[in-house]
């Protein structure tokens with residue numbers, strides 16, 4: 001390897017949000033963040049059916065009052081069709097930037113559309129349900145497959161703790177499950193590095209594990225309708241997102257437990273929330289790693305997040321089907337699942353961890 005090749009091999013490009021604004025009433029700061037980022041006119045807001053009334057209209061009116069031209073699109077699904085619809089409207093209107101105002105679906109649609117037309121994107125979550133609110137990935141359904149697609153990270157994240165505290169508590173508990181899942185994601189990453197020499201970042205892994213541990217240690221402070229709980233979860237989601245940006249992949253926050261959740265999305269007639277499934281997946285995968293799965297279960301229980309099939313609202317047979325399918329979800333990502341669980345092994349894991357009874 002010559003010197004130029006060596007320097008290129010070492011090149012690293014991390015994309016992080018420039019402004020992260022978290023606190024009570026910060027939705028009123030959207031216009032100030034736009035001013036800071038020199039985004040002066042012509043915005044397109046992507047929002048959801050319920051979240052439009054909760055935050056979409058507020059952002060629309062605030063930007064309009066500050067003299068901007070603003071359009072709004074209500075999107076009901078995180079699908080390629082919706083991304084195309086948003087992209088088309090954005091191009092026709094010549095928008096300067098996009099905002100995703102709402103839950104994971106609206107944020108992902110706006111994030112990918114903005115990436116495709118190369119305009120800035122601002123994330124305004126109304127719930128702290130997973131780390132997609134800050135990450136450079138978008139989960140988008142195309143036909144009957146959902147792909148996790150690399151996208152540009154948001155230029156800014158504006159998380160109003162007042163609005164998020166009013167969201168159904170289930171969404172916040174789901175965000176906690178997504179953070180706690182970093183525990184097994186990092187173990188899987190370390191394993192893959194030992195067995196397959198995959199690129200590993202000590203900094204990303206340390207940040208990701210530490211974030212999960214802080215949340216586990218503070219599980220008893222996570223309560224409904226408390227802005228202090230929301231602040232803690234949002235900060236942890238931001239840290240997880242930053243860990244993924246440092247790694248340049250979702251490895252620090254997505255391992256075998258996420259593969260289990262993605263498998264459940266495929267097989268369960270009515271899947272639970274992403275973070276809820278990842279939390280239960282973390283119990284199962286920590287058992288497979290030979291780690292302290294009981295403390296993961298305890299923390300989730302204290303938070304009031306689901307720890308069993310019954311609490312997920314998913315029949316036992318789909319849990320077992322998903323467990324057997326999990327290793328096929330992302331074959332290039334080596335995890336503790338290796339070449340997969342046999343049906344009888346899956347049943348033993350699920351019973352021993354009390355995920356099924």
Ligand SMILES: NC(=O)C1=CN([C@@H]2O[C@H](COP(=O)(O)OP(=O)(O)OC[C@H]3O[C@@H](n4cnc5c(N)ncnc54)[C@H](OP(=O)(O)O)[C@@H]3O)[C@@H](O)[C@H]2O)C=CC1
Pocket residue numbers: 047048049050051052054078102103104105106108126127129130131132133135137138139140146163164166167168171174273274275
């Ligand atoms: N990009 C990434 O890295 C990641 C992306 N994802 C993706 O994100 C999506 C899941 O996101 P998630 O947020 O869990 O769930 P959803 O996007 O499905 O939202 C759940 C529901 O909560 C509603 N809601 C949100 N905020 C509030 C509020 N403040 N008050 C009342 N209702 C509210 C939403 O309303 P409304 O109908 O208005 O939206 C929606 O009906 C999936 O598509 C998943 O694949 C998951 C993990 C990571």
Ligand SMILES: O=C(CO)COP(=O)(O)O
Pocket residue numbers: 130131132137139148178250253254258
């Ligand atoms: O959900 C994520 C991290 O929490 C993103 O991971 P995926 O790459 O599995 O979509």
Ligand SMILES: [Zn+2]
Pocket residue numbers: 130131178253254258274278
């Ligand atoms: Zn996740």
